[in-house]
Amino acid sequence: MIFNIIIIGGGHSGIEACLSSSKICNKTKLISSNLENLGMLSCNPSIGGVGKSHLIKELEILGGIISEASDYSRIHSKILNFKKGESIHSLRYQIDRILYKNYILKILFIKKNILIEQNDIKNIIRFKKKILLIDKFNCIHITKNIILCAGTFINSKICIGKNIFKYGRYNEKTFYLSKSLKKINLFINKLKTGTPPRIDINHINYKKLIIQYSDYSYYFGKNFNFNNNIKCFVTNTNLKLHNFIKKKIKSTSLYIGNISSLGPRYCPSIEDKIYKFLSKNNHQIFLEPEGFYSKEIYLNGLSTSLSLNNQKKIIKKIKGLEKSLIIRFAYNIEYDYFDPRCLNITLNIKFANNIFLCGQINGSTGYEEAAVQGFVAGVNAARKSINLLLWKPKKWNSYIGVLINDLINIGISEPYRIFTSKSKFRLFLRMDNSLYRLTNLGFLIGTITKFKFKFYNNYIYNTYNNLLDFLKYNLKKNFNIYKNIIIMSKYYGYIKKYLFKF
Template identity: 40%
Template sequence: MDKFEIIIIGGGHAGVEAAFACARLNKKSCLITNSLSDIGKMSCNPAIGGIGKSHLVKEIDAMGGLMGIAADFAGIHFRVLNASKGAAVRATRSQSDRVLYSNKVKDIINSEHLLTVVNCEVSEVLLSNDEAHGVKLTNGETIHSKKVILTAGTFLNGKLFTGEEEQEGGRIGDKPSKKLADFLLSLDLKSGRLKTGTPPRIAARTVNWAVTKEQPSDFPRPTMSFVTNDRVHPKQMSCYITRTNTRTHEIIMEGIEKSPMFSGKIEGLGPRYCPSIEDKIHRFSDKDSHQIFIEPEGLTSKEIYPNGISTSMPKQIQQRMVNSIQGFEEAVITKYGYAVEYDFFDPRELNHTLETKKIKNLYFAGQINGTTGYEEAAAQGLVAGINASLTIDEKQPWVPKREESYIGVLIDDLVTLGTKEPYRMFTSRAEHRLLLREDNADQRLSPIAKKLGLINDKRWMNFNKKLEDIEKEKERLKNFKLSPYQINKLHKKSKAKRQTGVSAFELLKRPEITYEDLCEILNISPEKSEIALDVTTNQKYSGYIQRQKKEIKKVKKNENALIPEQIDFNQIEGLSNESKQKLSLVKPKTLAHAQRIPGLTPAAISLLLVHIKKKSLQKDNVA
């Protein structure tokens, strides 16, 4: 077969984003998947975005990725979460038509002429001297490459559980990648087990919609990508809400010992924040009802996805439980819920580029690193794809920073903290949350994307136009001084304190004054909503933003304090064995990075400092 520069194993959300990034950086690459039809498949609920996650999608989009575009082309329901709260924590969530989504992803992937898609199964990664240089397929063939990106998702030693039934697989109807898993286990990388689950799917025609609560798509309809608009959205559908009740909970409690989660069959830890219904009822026994979002699976799908009752109970119990719920009395289950338990590798054995520390040229991205969610997977795929490409060109890698993007937070958290449960993004994970908004993802990342060559000139021009418009709007508002009459009006409207001699721009800082109020009172036409939002938010946040920038500067000082690469943490005098182990595993490159390692005391950090200073003194003396 041909020689490729980069091989990507897996066609899930991490795999396609990695492959697309490689293609955009002009790398001849090969995506190998077990199943061509499953490229870009949404194996859990058909939703993209949500709080913290939509931030990732917008950032991937700003870096020229495909997820946001596909979500817009496939989105049949859009909603802004936290709409009443400040801009930093507002988040877009979309429901996708599964088929449309996967087709759009395939379209994008197939239009890249440097990218070859191969339908095969990989059995091992070719190694020599701890360097990867290609893969071996189960049919015995080998394909060579300079880099290998592994995005095997939940397919490594995947086990599916429904009640007491147990079968091997990464997703219902798919075989697990056992050979590859065995090979990877032989590499002596630290691994663990995690679990995740899905709810039963229900035939849409059997739902009694009349007793559920409708939740229509938002208007104006938001988009996931900076380069699309709502005209690319297909027809919109509503979501519906129903609830569990005491009867449901009784049915579950009766059969709880049959759940593999409780019988001890599943060892892996599930996500605390996305628990199965049996877990929720067990843990929050004082609550007699839980909310269920009934999500459409697609325009043509005959199934619905009842979000909130993920379960691995025996089929018969699932049926009774579903039928006990209002609106589901006559519901027919089309696929039973199940839990998946799978291998993941300790992400602390990765560099910030997602290259493994042990094996050069081998990158890990996606669920294999202990994350959950399409968005988290895609973000890692992007980072791995970009860095694999950059290093081939002998360029500096792209290490996204915590203060620059949620992608940076994600990567840094993974490689520094590792994870015990499936890692999901939340806004509270980002200490610079106020700077990392959905709406300014393009401002934060476009210059980087442009420099790396990930976005085209047209997009760059449009982006610069937006920046100009923002500046113009700021100037316009700065030049408006309110008349006493206008101040009075503003006071009546928003109970704002009367203040003279202040510009409209200054007034925007006050929490009670909105952009719309100002435009109305000044009798001026409002700018486009994205421009208005940016100007307003930056004013409202200005004091906080200044302080965050100060904090970043302070951290930067320690971020610039480099830990020598050849350091042997075991040689540090006085350091406890536990601290030595932690440092040796994470191998922090900067003092700031070391400080983020959980459980390292200030005393341990001081010892590290003393050691480094001493070593550098010795070096100076020799020199």
């Protein structure tokens, strides 16, 4: 059987690619090395942040799944930059890992035109207009297009102190596809990332910690989650801890040369923080629960590659964690990525246009950036397989366009992270007007249904009419002046241009 699309990898980019492509064409196949880990949150149990929540909101309007899953599974929520301008208002959710993964699995297995297979691909061969994929059993899979979203699993290694393991995630084997892709003349280099330790929730002195409560606002809409009340906590490092790490710095994989590549600037390891910010005597550490019934607390801000014994010691030196026990140890991971400047804006390779790359293999970092790329690659691979025009995201109407244009035009020297400051149109690209900006686009590319499109447009139309009614009854004398202002505003323009009647 010849498939229209085969997706390799079941992370955030793979799931979005799979679901978006299945809405446009049939014969879609997802290959993952472990089906139990589909939709798994590899690192932080959170979705959103500055810039990142704008991407999630845009995906929600275009028909992505990550926003639905995070709404369903959130246990704590914060509004960031609320005292500043609307253009940088952002959301950040803490989510339950198990609920999130189960929601993703349910959606994937319900879809009839998606075939899911547990397998490992060893080799990729281009043959005429088709692609042959050879798996670990030497079986051949034939497809018109492939979407490669293998995350940190390509030729990767995990480092804990002086120990090195050939894993893409702890206890999960790496892929060896670099040789196949070198034949296509792709430039391959290394990046690194890391994850902090997880500690037992029952051995923490909460009296010494600062409590963070959830925020409640109109931003969370009708899908109000009454379980959105789990507390997070904040503590700080101290000089005693900093001096200890300086003494043990030679035992870290970064400083003994096991890892030489650059990591994310905005999520550095604790060793980097101490040396880059010498004047600071403390750094914040956020204690984030991993779920309703989980025993694990995620220590955001304490990423490290120290040895296991040293990790146990540094935990004991933090206020409130003196008696804490580590459940999962921290580690750093180094992996292959491909220079994204070899890609078109549609995320297929310029000189091999039936191979699409998305996610961390393009040099990005974070769930949100990966999900967005997966969505774009899925839409374009599906449209290409049925001979439709490909979608080229624009910088002026979405942060999705900003992200992809930055990757393919500027390239990267470190893991790429989206920020609102990266767009010169950021006053226009707000979270609260995503519906008005992208409803029509989602329908045109084929990822939202006719019913959903009419529902969104009815909402826009009602918003406009309600505003006019308010002015009519409350500002009778100056109604015509205000009406003219509204007609010249964003609402009327979108309604007049994009509201279709079916």
